[in-house]
Amino acid sequence: MQASGPVRALPGRGEAAELSAARLETMASTPAAEQSTENLMPVLSPEGFGLLSSLAPEAAATDRAALELNLSLRKTGHDPEVVTAVVHQARLRALAxxxxxxxxxxxxxxRAGLEQATRMNVAALHARRYVEAGFTRVADLGCGLGSDAMAMASLELDVTAVELDETTAAAATMNLMPWPNARVVNADAEGFDVSGFDAVWLDPARRTTTTSGTSRIFDPEAFSPPLSFVEALADAGKPVGVKLGPGIPHESVPADCEAQWVSVGGAVTEATLWFGSLRRNGVRRAALVVGGHGAAELTSETDAAEAARARGTRPTGDVEGYLYEPDGAVIRAGLVEQVVDAVGGHLLDPHIAYFCAPEAVETPFARAYRVLDVKPYNVKALRAWVKAAGIGVLDIKKRGLDVTPEELRRVLLAGAGKKAKKKATLVLTRIGDSRYAIEVEPV
Structure with a gap:
């Protein structure tokens, strides 16, 4: 993405650093429960920001490198508090x-902001939907570090990014400095007036932060803002897009929106709900798969309950030919059957996502494995098989079994000799009331 209009050079953002540092000084009067546990003031000080800007991008590429950098900077006489904050920031940049x-x-x-930040390639897809809908002014409520606002500003949308947390708002202010068509407001998203905006984007906080780290929140009404606030905006006629965790149950998805599950590189990253004119005609559920092939999508005009009823009437078949593991976004969206039909396959069990087909058909929506053998799931027999076959590296996948792959791998490999080098892949699954271990090899 390219920034639109005149862009200020990033290393020269001293004025923004001073502004953000001044904002952080007000945190002393902010209740502790409302504050981020990270202190950016040393980083945004003249010494800290200058020191951070002088570091090479790979200066803290690993934990060991970060430790050595910390010691080195202290030896040169820099303030220890500044050094600690700067090295932490450099390490976060490497992880980001x-x-x-x-x-x-x-x-x-x-750290908390990075955990929830939208990947830039996905943020670009979010932004493009607003552009294609013909909008020009967008309110980003709960902007976090500002990655979605950055993508929108890069596509020439006028963006106002709203963030309640003082520290995060300061970070977003810095991050959006290159775009004159973006600004940050330190305010409560639920109290912000959106009447002057064409549309709204939200990424509600779905984690709680304490001195011991962060933890996920799963109840949509415990998000900040809650899902009911999003629905109220949509009911008032405002086009809205909201990013949620991919684990949101289908029964929690409002009936008047499009739900799109997104995976990047095989990992399901989010479920995005689109309301009003941001919703596509004829699309109720969608699975967007982003990978080395680019972006591919499956859509359906029916809801998940209807799809589940249809799945129960589909014929099933035996393990044969090639076994397919659907992408996580496809599974979350309830669109496995579309991929089954596309490769000419059949389900093994109506309640399990694995399916088989006689031929290997390339698809971005599932990974194919050649079936080598089908065994009953029996730990003692599998351990004997591992030893006899000389297997030293074992990949285990599972669905429908209460098994921890890491623990089972240790048990099965315990009897393997030190010279065992062969690689193998096992797929553990339930078919009806029976449990199976299917030996496969990736296509």
Whole structure:
């Protein structure tokens, strides 16, 4: 993505650093429960920001490198508090590269914010939907570190990013400095007036932060803002997009929206709900798969309950030919049957996502494995098989069995000799009332 209009050079954001540092000084009067546990003031000080800007992008690429950098900077006489904060920031930038790409090298980050930040390639897809809908002014409520607002501003949308947390708002202010068509407001998303905006984007906080780390929140009404607030905006006629965790149950998805599950590189990252004119005609559920092939999508005009009823009437078959493991977004969206039909396959069990087909058919929506053998699931027999076959590396996948793959792998490999080098893959699954271990090899 390219920034639109004149762009200020990122290393020269001293004015923004001073502004953000001044904002952070007000945290002393903010209740502790409302504050982020990370302190950016040392980073945004003249010494800290200058020191951070002088570091090479790979300076803290590993934990060991970060430790050595910390010791080195202290030896040169820098303030220990500043050094600790700067090295922590450099380490977060290194970790953020997989999500934020080259943008990470110039962003101000927090650990909690990075955990929830939208990947830049996905943020670009969010932004494009607003552009294609013909909108120009968007309110980003609960902007976090600002990755979605950055993507929108890059596509020439006028963005107002709203963030309640003082520390996170300061980071977002820095991150959005290159775009004159973006601004940050430190305010409560639920009390912000959106009447002057064409549409709204929300990424509610779905984690709680304490001194011991962060933990996920699963109840949509415990999000900040809650899902009911999103629905109220949509009911008032405002086009809304909201990013939620991919584990949201189908029964919690409102009936008047499009639900799109997204996976990147095989990992399901989010479920996005689109309301009003941001929703596509004829689309109730969708699975967007982003990978080396680009982006591919499956859609359906029916809801999940209807799909589940249809699944119960589909014929099932034996394990044969090639076994397919659907992408997680496809499974979450309840669109496995579409992929089954596309490859000419059949389900093994109406309640299990694995399916088989006589031929290997390339598809971005599932990974194929050649079936080598089908065995009853029996730990003692499997351990004997591992030893006899000389298996030293074992990949275990499972669905429908109460098994922990890591623990089972240790048990099965315990009897393997030190010279065992062969690699194998087992797929553990339930078919009806029986449990099976299917030996496969990736196509």
């Amino acid at each position: 590269k997989t999500k934020l790409g080259p943008f990470a090298e110039h962003m101000i980050l927090t």
